[in-house]
Amino acid sequence: MTRSFDAIIVGAGQAGPSLAGRLVAAGQKVALIERDRIGGTCVNTGCTPTKALVASAYAAHLARRAGDYGIGTGVVTVDFAAVIARAQAIASASRGRNETWLAGLDGLTVLHGDAKLTGPTSVAVNGETLEAPRIFLNVGGRPNRAPMPGLDQVETLTNIEMLKLETVPEHLVVIGGSYIGLEFAQMFRRFGSQVTIVEMAPRLIAREDPAISQTIRAMLEAEGISVRTDATCIAFTPRDGGIGVQVDCREGAPEVIGSHVLMATGRRPNTDGLGLDAAGVETDERGHIIVDDTLATTVPGIWALGDCNGRGAFTHTAYNDYEIVAANLLDGDHRRLSQRIPGYALYTDPPLGRVGLTEAQARETGRPLLIATRPMTRVARAIEKGETVGLMKIVADAETRRILGAAILGVGGDEAIHGVLDLMSADQPLDALRWAVPIHPTVAELIPTLLVDLKPA
Ligand SMILES: Cc1cc2nc3c(=O)[nH]c(=O)nc-3n(C[C@H](O)[C@H](O)[C@H](O)COP(=O)(O)OP(=O)(O)OC[C@H]3O[C@@H](n4cnc5c(N)ncnc54)[C@H](O)[C@@H]3O)c2cc1C
Numbered sequence: 001m002t003r004s005f006d007a008i009i010v011g012a013g014q015a016g017p018s019l020a021g022r023l024v025a026a027g028q029k030v031a032l033i034e035r036d037r038i039g040g041t042c043v044n045t046g047c048t049p050t051k052a053l054v055a056s057a058y059a060a061h062l063a064r065r066a067g068d069y070g071i072g073t074g075v076v077t078v079d080f081a082a083v084i085a086r087a088q089a090i091a092s093a094s095r096g097r098n099e100t101w102l103a104g105l106d107g108l109t110v111l112h113g114d115a116k117l118t119g120p121t122s123v124a125v126n127g128e129t130l131e132a133p134r135i136f137l138n139v140g141g142r143p144n145r146a147p148m149p150g151l152d153q154v155e156t157l158t159n160i161e162m163l164k165l166e167t168v169p170e171h172l173v174v175i176g177g178s179y180i181g182l183e184f185a186q187m188f189r190r191f192g193s194q195v196t197i198v199e200m201a202p203r204l205i206a207r208e209d210p211a212i213s214q215t216i217r218a219m220l221e222a223e224g225i226s227v228r229t230d231a232t233c234i235a236f237t238p239r240d241g242g243i244g245v246q247v248d249c250r251e252g253a254p255e256v257i258g259s260h261v262l263m264a265t266g267r268r269p270n271t272d273g274l275g276l277d278a279a280g281v282e283t284d285e286r287g288h289i290i291v292d293d294t295l296a297t298t299v300p301g302i303w304a305l306g307d308c309n310g311r312g313a314f315t316h317t318a319y320n321d322y323e324i325v326a327a328n329l330l331d332g333d334h335r336r337l338s339q340r341i342p343g344y345a346l347y348t349d350p351p352l353g354r355v356g357l358t359e360a361q362a363r364e365t366g367r368p369l370l371i372a373t374r375p376m377t378r379v380a381r382a383i384e385k386g387e388t389v390g391l392m393k394i395v396a397d398a399e400t401r402r403i404l405g406a407a408i409l410g411v412g413g414d415e416a417i418h419g420v421l422d423l424m425s426a427d428q429p430l431d432a433l434r435w436a437v438p439i440h441p442t443v444a445e446l447i448p449t450l451l452v453d454l455k456p457a
Pocket residue numbers: 010011012013014015016033034035036037038039040041042043045046047048050051113114115116138139140141159180270273274305306307308312313314315316317318347
């Protein structure tokens with residue numbers, strides 16, 4: 001049996017549902033196919049539950065530090081079952097809101113099944129064929145367990161299984177010191193685990209400037225987390241009562257024994273098994289779908305949005321992909337991927353808010369630079385809150401007087417960075433903010449001060 005639609009959307013993650021909403025509002029007949037849970041990674045096993053867990057971990061940490069503020073709490077305990085239940089409840093409420101909204105959309109057919117392209121205008125799902133002149137792929141990604149010796153002999157966890165744990169691991173060994181690894185490492189330390197982070201690069205979150213990596217390492221070590229970098233010969237061995245992880249070839253204890261191992265070594269796109277060959281859609285060497293500046297694939301009439309196109313790896317980039325596609329197809333707009341200013345946050349405590357280029361990337365451009373930094377120990381709000389770890393940094397182009405990038409590693413950094421992000425998005429010179437009158441006491445109030453402090457570097 002073949003059913004015809006105006007558009008087929010594969011994947012109900014961060015772009016698909018919103019696009020479905022816009023298309024049906026424009027009078028189109030749309031099929032939205034999801035093989036797992038509505039909401040995709042972010043809602044079910046990513047942003048939403050992990051940020052809920054980060055909040056619980058912060059509560060435990062602050063309670064333990066209550067004496068610093070003149071407050072007594074007694075012994076602080078962690079009810080891990082309640083912590084997980086809270087995170088799952090927040091995620092399922094979010095999923096439920098999405099499901100209810102989608103179910104109420106006239107013109108939308110939601111199908112639960114594994115979709116596969118069978119041609120440039122056709123998709124097979126649950127034994128039937130759907131036809132449409134436009135197909136939108138929003139298939140996301142999944143954890144990538146980097147191949148390592150012994151991996152097949154031991155049981156390891158990903159972010160998905162971490163959310164199903166019933167007890168706090170005695171010793172959590174985290175392989176990979178980037179977003180997933182660092183967020184889980186800190187939260188589980190605060191829940192009571194012994195934690196070791198094992199990273200093959202010379203420093204944690206190695207895409208950031210060295211001062212950021214060093215500060216994050218120091219703040220994690222101050223909480224009792226053990227960090228092993230330069231771990232280029234990781235291997236696993238089953239051991240009595242745990243998993244032996246060979247972590248270092250040159251110095252330090254050569255092996256740590258963990259009760260649990262979290263693999264946080266990146267993600268891979270869900271493009272294998274999607275039938276891309278049958279439609280002629282091309283991918284790059286990592287399996288990401290190749291798209292142009294409008295998110296169009298190599299096959300006319302097929303677009304790829306979100307993590308599966310490798311042009312973003314965040315919920316807000318997936319959502320922005322939807323905005324670009326919808327604006328161009330439905331509003332006669334001319335929005336482009338290249339107009340996007342890259343911004344993101346790492347939700348450790350304190351968080352790292354980031355936008356644009358790092359200093360290293362800015363130097364590679366060969367442009368004359370202006371740089372200003374400020375430690376959080378000189379930010380009134382941070383001092384008052386008793387959370388002075390971190391630094392703020394802005395890098396600007398001395399000629400164009402445009403900000404090239406910024407980092408705020410500190411309390412409220414995920415929010416305050418938007419002051420810079422918005423200025424960059426508006427394509428305004430840094431002088432536009434110099435005379436702004438920010439609110440005291442905030443972290444963001446130091447952004448105009450930093451702009452005044454910019455010096456050739
Ligand atoms: C632990 C963790 C924490 C994160 N935290 C953050 C954060 O704080 N902030 C942030 O911005 N980002 C975060 N991310 C990243 C964020 O989750 C992703 O960037 C985002 O979900 C990508 O959205 P997407 O729509 O591209 O894909 P997804 O959300 O992965 O959705 C894709 C959907 O497609 C479905 N699908 C795949 N193949 C098929 C098929 N053949 N047929 C039918 N359906 C299919 C999948 O089941 C899935 O539901 C986090 C990720 C993880 C893993």
